[in-house]
Amino acid sequence: MDAVVAESVGGLARRDSRGRWWLPLSVVILVGAFVLGAYIGPAGAITSANWHLIWAVRMPRVALAALVGAMLSVAGASFQGAFRNPLADPYLLGVAAGSGLGATIVFVVGRGSTRGWLIDPLPLASFAGGLAAVLVTYLVGSAFGSSNTSLTLILAGVAITSLVTAIQTFVLYRNTEVIREVYSWILGRLSTATWRDVKLVAPYIIVSCVVLLLHRRQLDVMRVGDDEAASLGMQVGRVRLIVVVAATFGTAAAVSVSGLIGFVGIVVPHAIRMLAGASYRRLLPLTIVLGAAFLILTDIPGRVLSHGAETPIGVVTAFFGAPFFIVVLMRRRLSQ
Amino acid sequence: MSSLALHELSVRYGRAEVVHRFTDTVGPGDWLCLIGPNGAGKSSILRAICGLAVHTGEISVDGAPLRLRTPRRRAELVAYVPQQPLLPSDMSAFEYVLLGRNPYISYFGSETAHDRSMVQNVLERLDMAGFAGRQLGSLSGGEQQRLVIARALAQEAPILLLDEPTSALDIGHQQQALELVDRLRREHGLTVISAMHDLTLAGLYADRLALLHEGHLVVAGTAEQVLRAETLAEFYGVSVSVRHEPDGTVVVVPKRVGS
Numbered sequence: 001m002d003a004v005v006a007e008s009v010g011g012l013a014r015r016d017s018r019g020r021w022w023l024p025l026s027v028v029i030l031v032g033a034f035v036l037g038a039y040i041g042p043a044g045a046i047t048s049a050n051w052h053l054i055w056a057v058r059m060p061r062v063a064l065a066a067l068v069g070a071m072l073s074v075a076g077a078s079f080q081g082a083f084r085n086p087l088a089d090p091y092l093l094g095v096a097a098g099s100g101l102g103a104t105i106v107f108v109v110g111r112g113s114t115r116g117w118l119i120d121p122l123p124l125a126s127f128a129g130g131l132a133a134v135l136v137t138y139l140v141g142s143a144f145g146s147s148n149t150s151l152t153l154i155l156a157g158v159a160i161t162s163l164v165t166a167i168q169t170f171v172l173y174r175n176t177e178v179i180r181e182v183y184s185w186i187l188g189r190l191s192t193a194t195w196r197d198v199k200l201v202a203p204y205i206i207v208s209c210v211v212l213l214l215h216r217r218q219l220d221v222m223r224v225g226d227d228e229a230a231s232l233g234m235q236v237g238r239v240r241l242i243v244v245v246a247a248t249f250g251t252a253a254a255v256s257v258s259g260l261i262g263f264v265g266i267v268v269p270h271a272i273r274m275l276a277g278a279s280y281r282r283l284l285p286l287t288i289v290l291g292a293a294f295l296i297l298t299d300i301p302g303r304v305l306s307h308g309a310e311t312p313i314g315v316v317t318a319f320f321g322a323p324f325f326i327v328v329l330m331r332r333r334l335s336q
Numbered sequence: 337m338s339s340l341a342l343h344e345l346s347v348r349y350g351r352a353e354v355v356h357r358f359t360d361t362v363g364p365g366d367w368l369c370l371i372g373p374n375g376a377g378k379s380s381i382l383r384a385i386c387g388l389a390v391h392t393g394e395i396s397v398d399g400a401p402l403r404l405r406t407p408r409r410r411a412e413l414v415a416y417v418p419q420q421p422l423l424p425s426d427m428s429a430f431e432y433v434l435l436g437r438n439p440y441i442s443y444f445g446s447e448t449a450h451d452r453s454m455v456q457n458v459l460e461r462l463d464m465a466g467f468a469g470r471q472l473g474s475l476s477g478g479e480q481q482r483l484v485i486a487r488a489l490a491q492e493a494p495i496l497l498l499d500e501p502t503s504a505l506d507i508g509h510q511q512q513a514l515e516l517v518d519r520l521r522r523e524h525g526l527t528v529i530s531a532m533h534d535l536t537l538a539g540l541y542a543d544r545l546a547l548l549h550e551g552h553l554v555v556a557g558t559a560e561q562v563l564r565a566e567t568l569a570e571f572y573g574v575s576v577s578v579r580h581e582p583d584g585t586v587v588v589v590p591k592r593v594g595s
Binding site for chain 1: 383386387388406407408409410411412414415416418421422423424426427431432435436438439441443444445446491
């Protein structure tokens, strides 16, 4: 009997180990992405002559792309787990709308007039706006239903996103001269990244990623639904809250310096699921590594295909995202 | 083996009280089956025991109230097989049964080798060892049902709650599942509380039946005592004939009412 057990358990360990090479492979891909990101750009490859320029201008952009890509991907995967909804993205509960409104207000008040300030108000306002929107979503969810159920929160998120977006549209309507700036902020850009931006958001993103990684087993338990997870001893509402708070902090920080880069939070987790399986234990670390690689690589075309004006990264990720969904649809159709 | 005592258990959904002061004690190793028409409160009682429904009244295991236990400790005592379990199609059978070990794994921790070998043991006991690596979506209804029972067993809980364990199964798998639960009950000393629609099966496997109607306990006792044509006619609104087999089995057969 023991021999049989040992062999079967060993067999399962072997099955697991086939998946074990995903993480090292991903790290290799990330390193490759870093190298490509460092070497490709308008100023050309790295030489001793332009090293300082590249360090000051291109490298922070690559570093920020890694941080933001990792954060949006892991936040997307975490939200998909916490809400058991494959279409959940990091902006589900209103972070995007709130950040957008915060940024809009700063632009309206006058970006130029705040240049001398000690703290750049733009990231601060968008960070605060993002957090505030999610807080309101939670309050609305608990006022009108049990905030512990995922559906209530999603509905509240939809409501708050609509409301905040409506307010933002109204503000823009009354201040049409800033529309172009706001829109360009919303589309997301890494082109203006500085080392200061990187230092500003790195702590939030790192802490957020660590907290989310620590909860990946909990997300696997939640795959059987709130009721069964609770009967297995989990405090579902509390875990969901922790995951949402951690993901929101990190996402709000990322958005505050890079704007609203879309698709990353859905495309990266789904692509990894198709390749490495749906277990969050494996998915979360992979989304961090491959999400970073993804955004580094998608940032490259923007600065190379310039023709004068830089293509916003949000446009590039959309170009990847839309065909990706079509591929998913085709695969589903083929498998039916 | 553990006993479960329910004292004045009332369950409320919003403003509606769906179970009124239900009182019963299930002895160690016994099998109590809750029967009654739809909406009688059978599932609500089970959900209250595993902490999924707001309730008043006392639920105690071996004399100690469950209310005072943390969710994890409660999950070590009570295992729940829901009526419509959610089986993620892209999860492997092994991972699924491993979820039953959740009460024993620390919050930030991972499962140990002991947990994994426990899961392997449970799968073997249920003749499902070969299914360990299979995705849940590729399994039949009967196989999935056995996996849900396996997951409940992996919890090593002395009390097993089964909500309509056979409703979605064909007659062969119904017998298989109930025989399995009965065998495991005797092997592991489990105390079982089930909610079932099939009255004959309920009488065949359970030690005692409790008939519920609109949240009230009408009568509790053995199959002979509870499964009576008049009783069933009154509370189910059904016309049946109740037959007693030589071996003591009570068989409930609906009668055709038409002309």
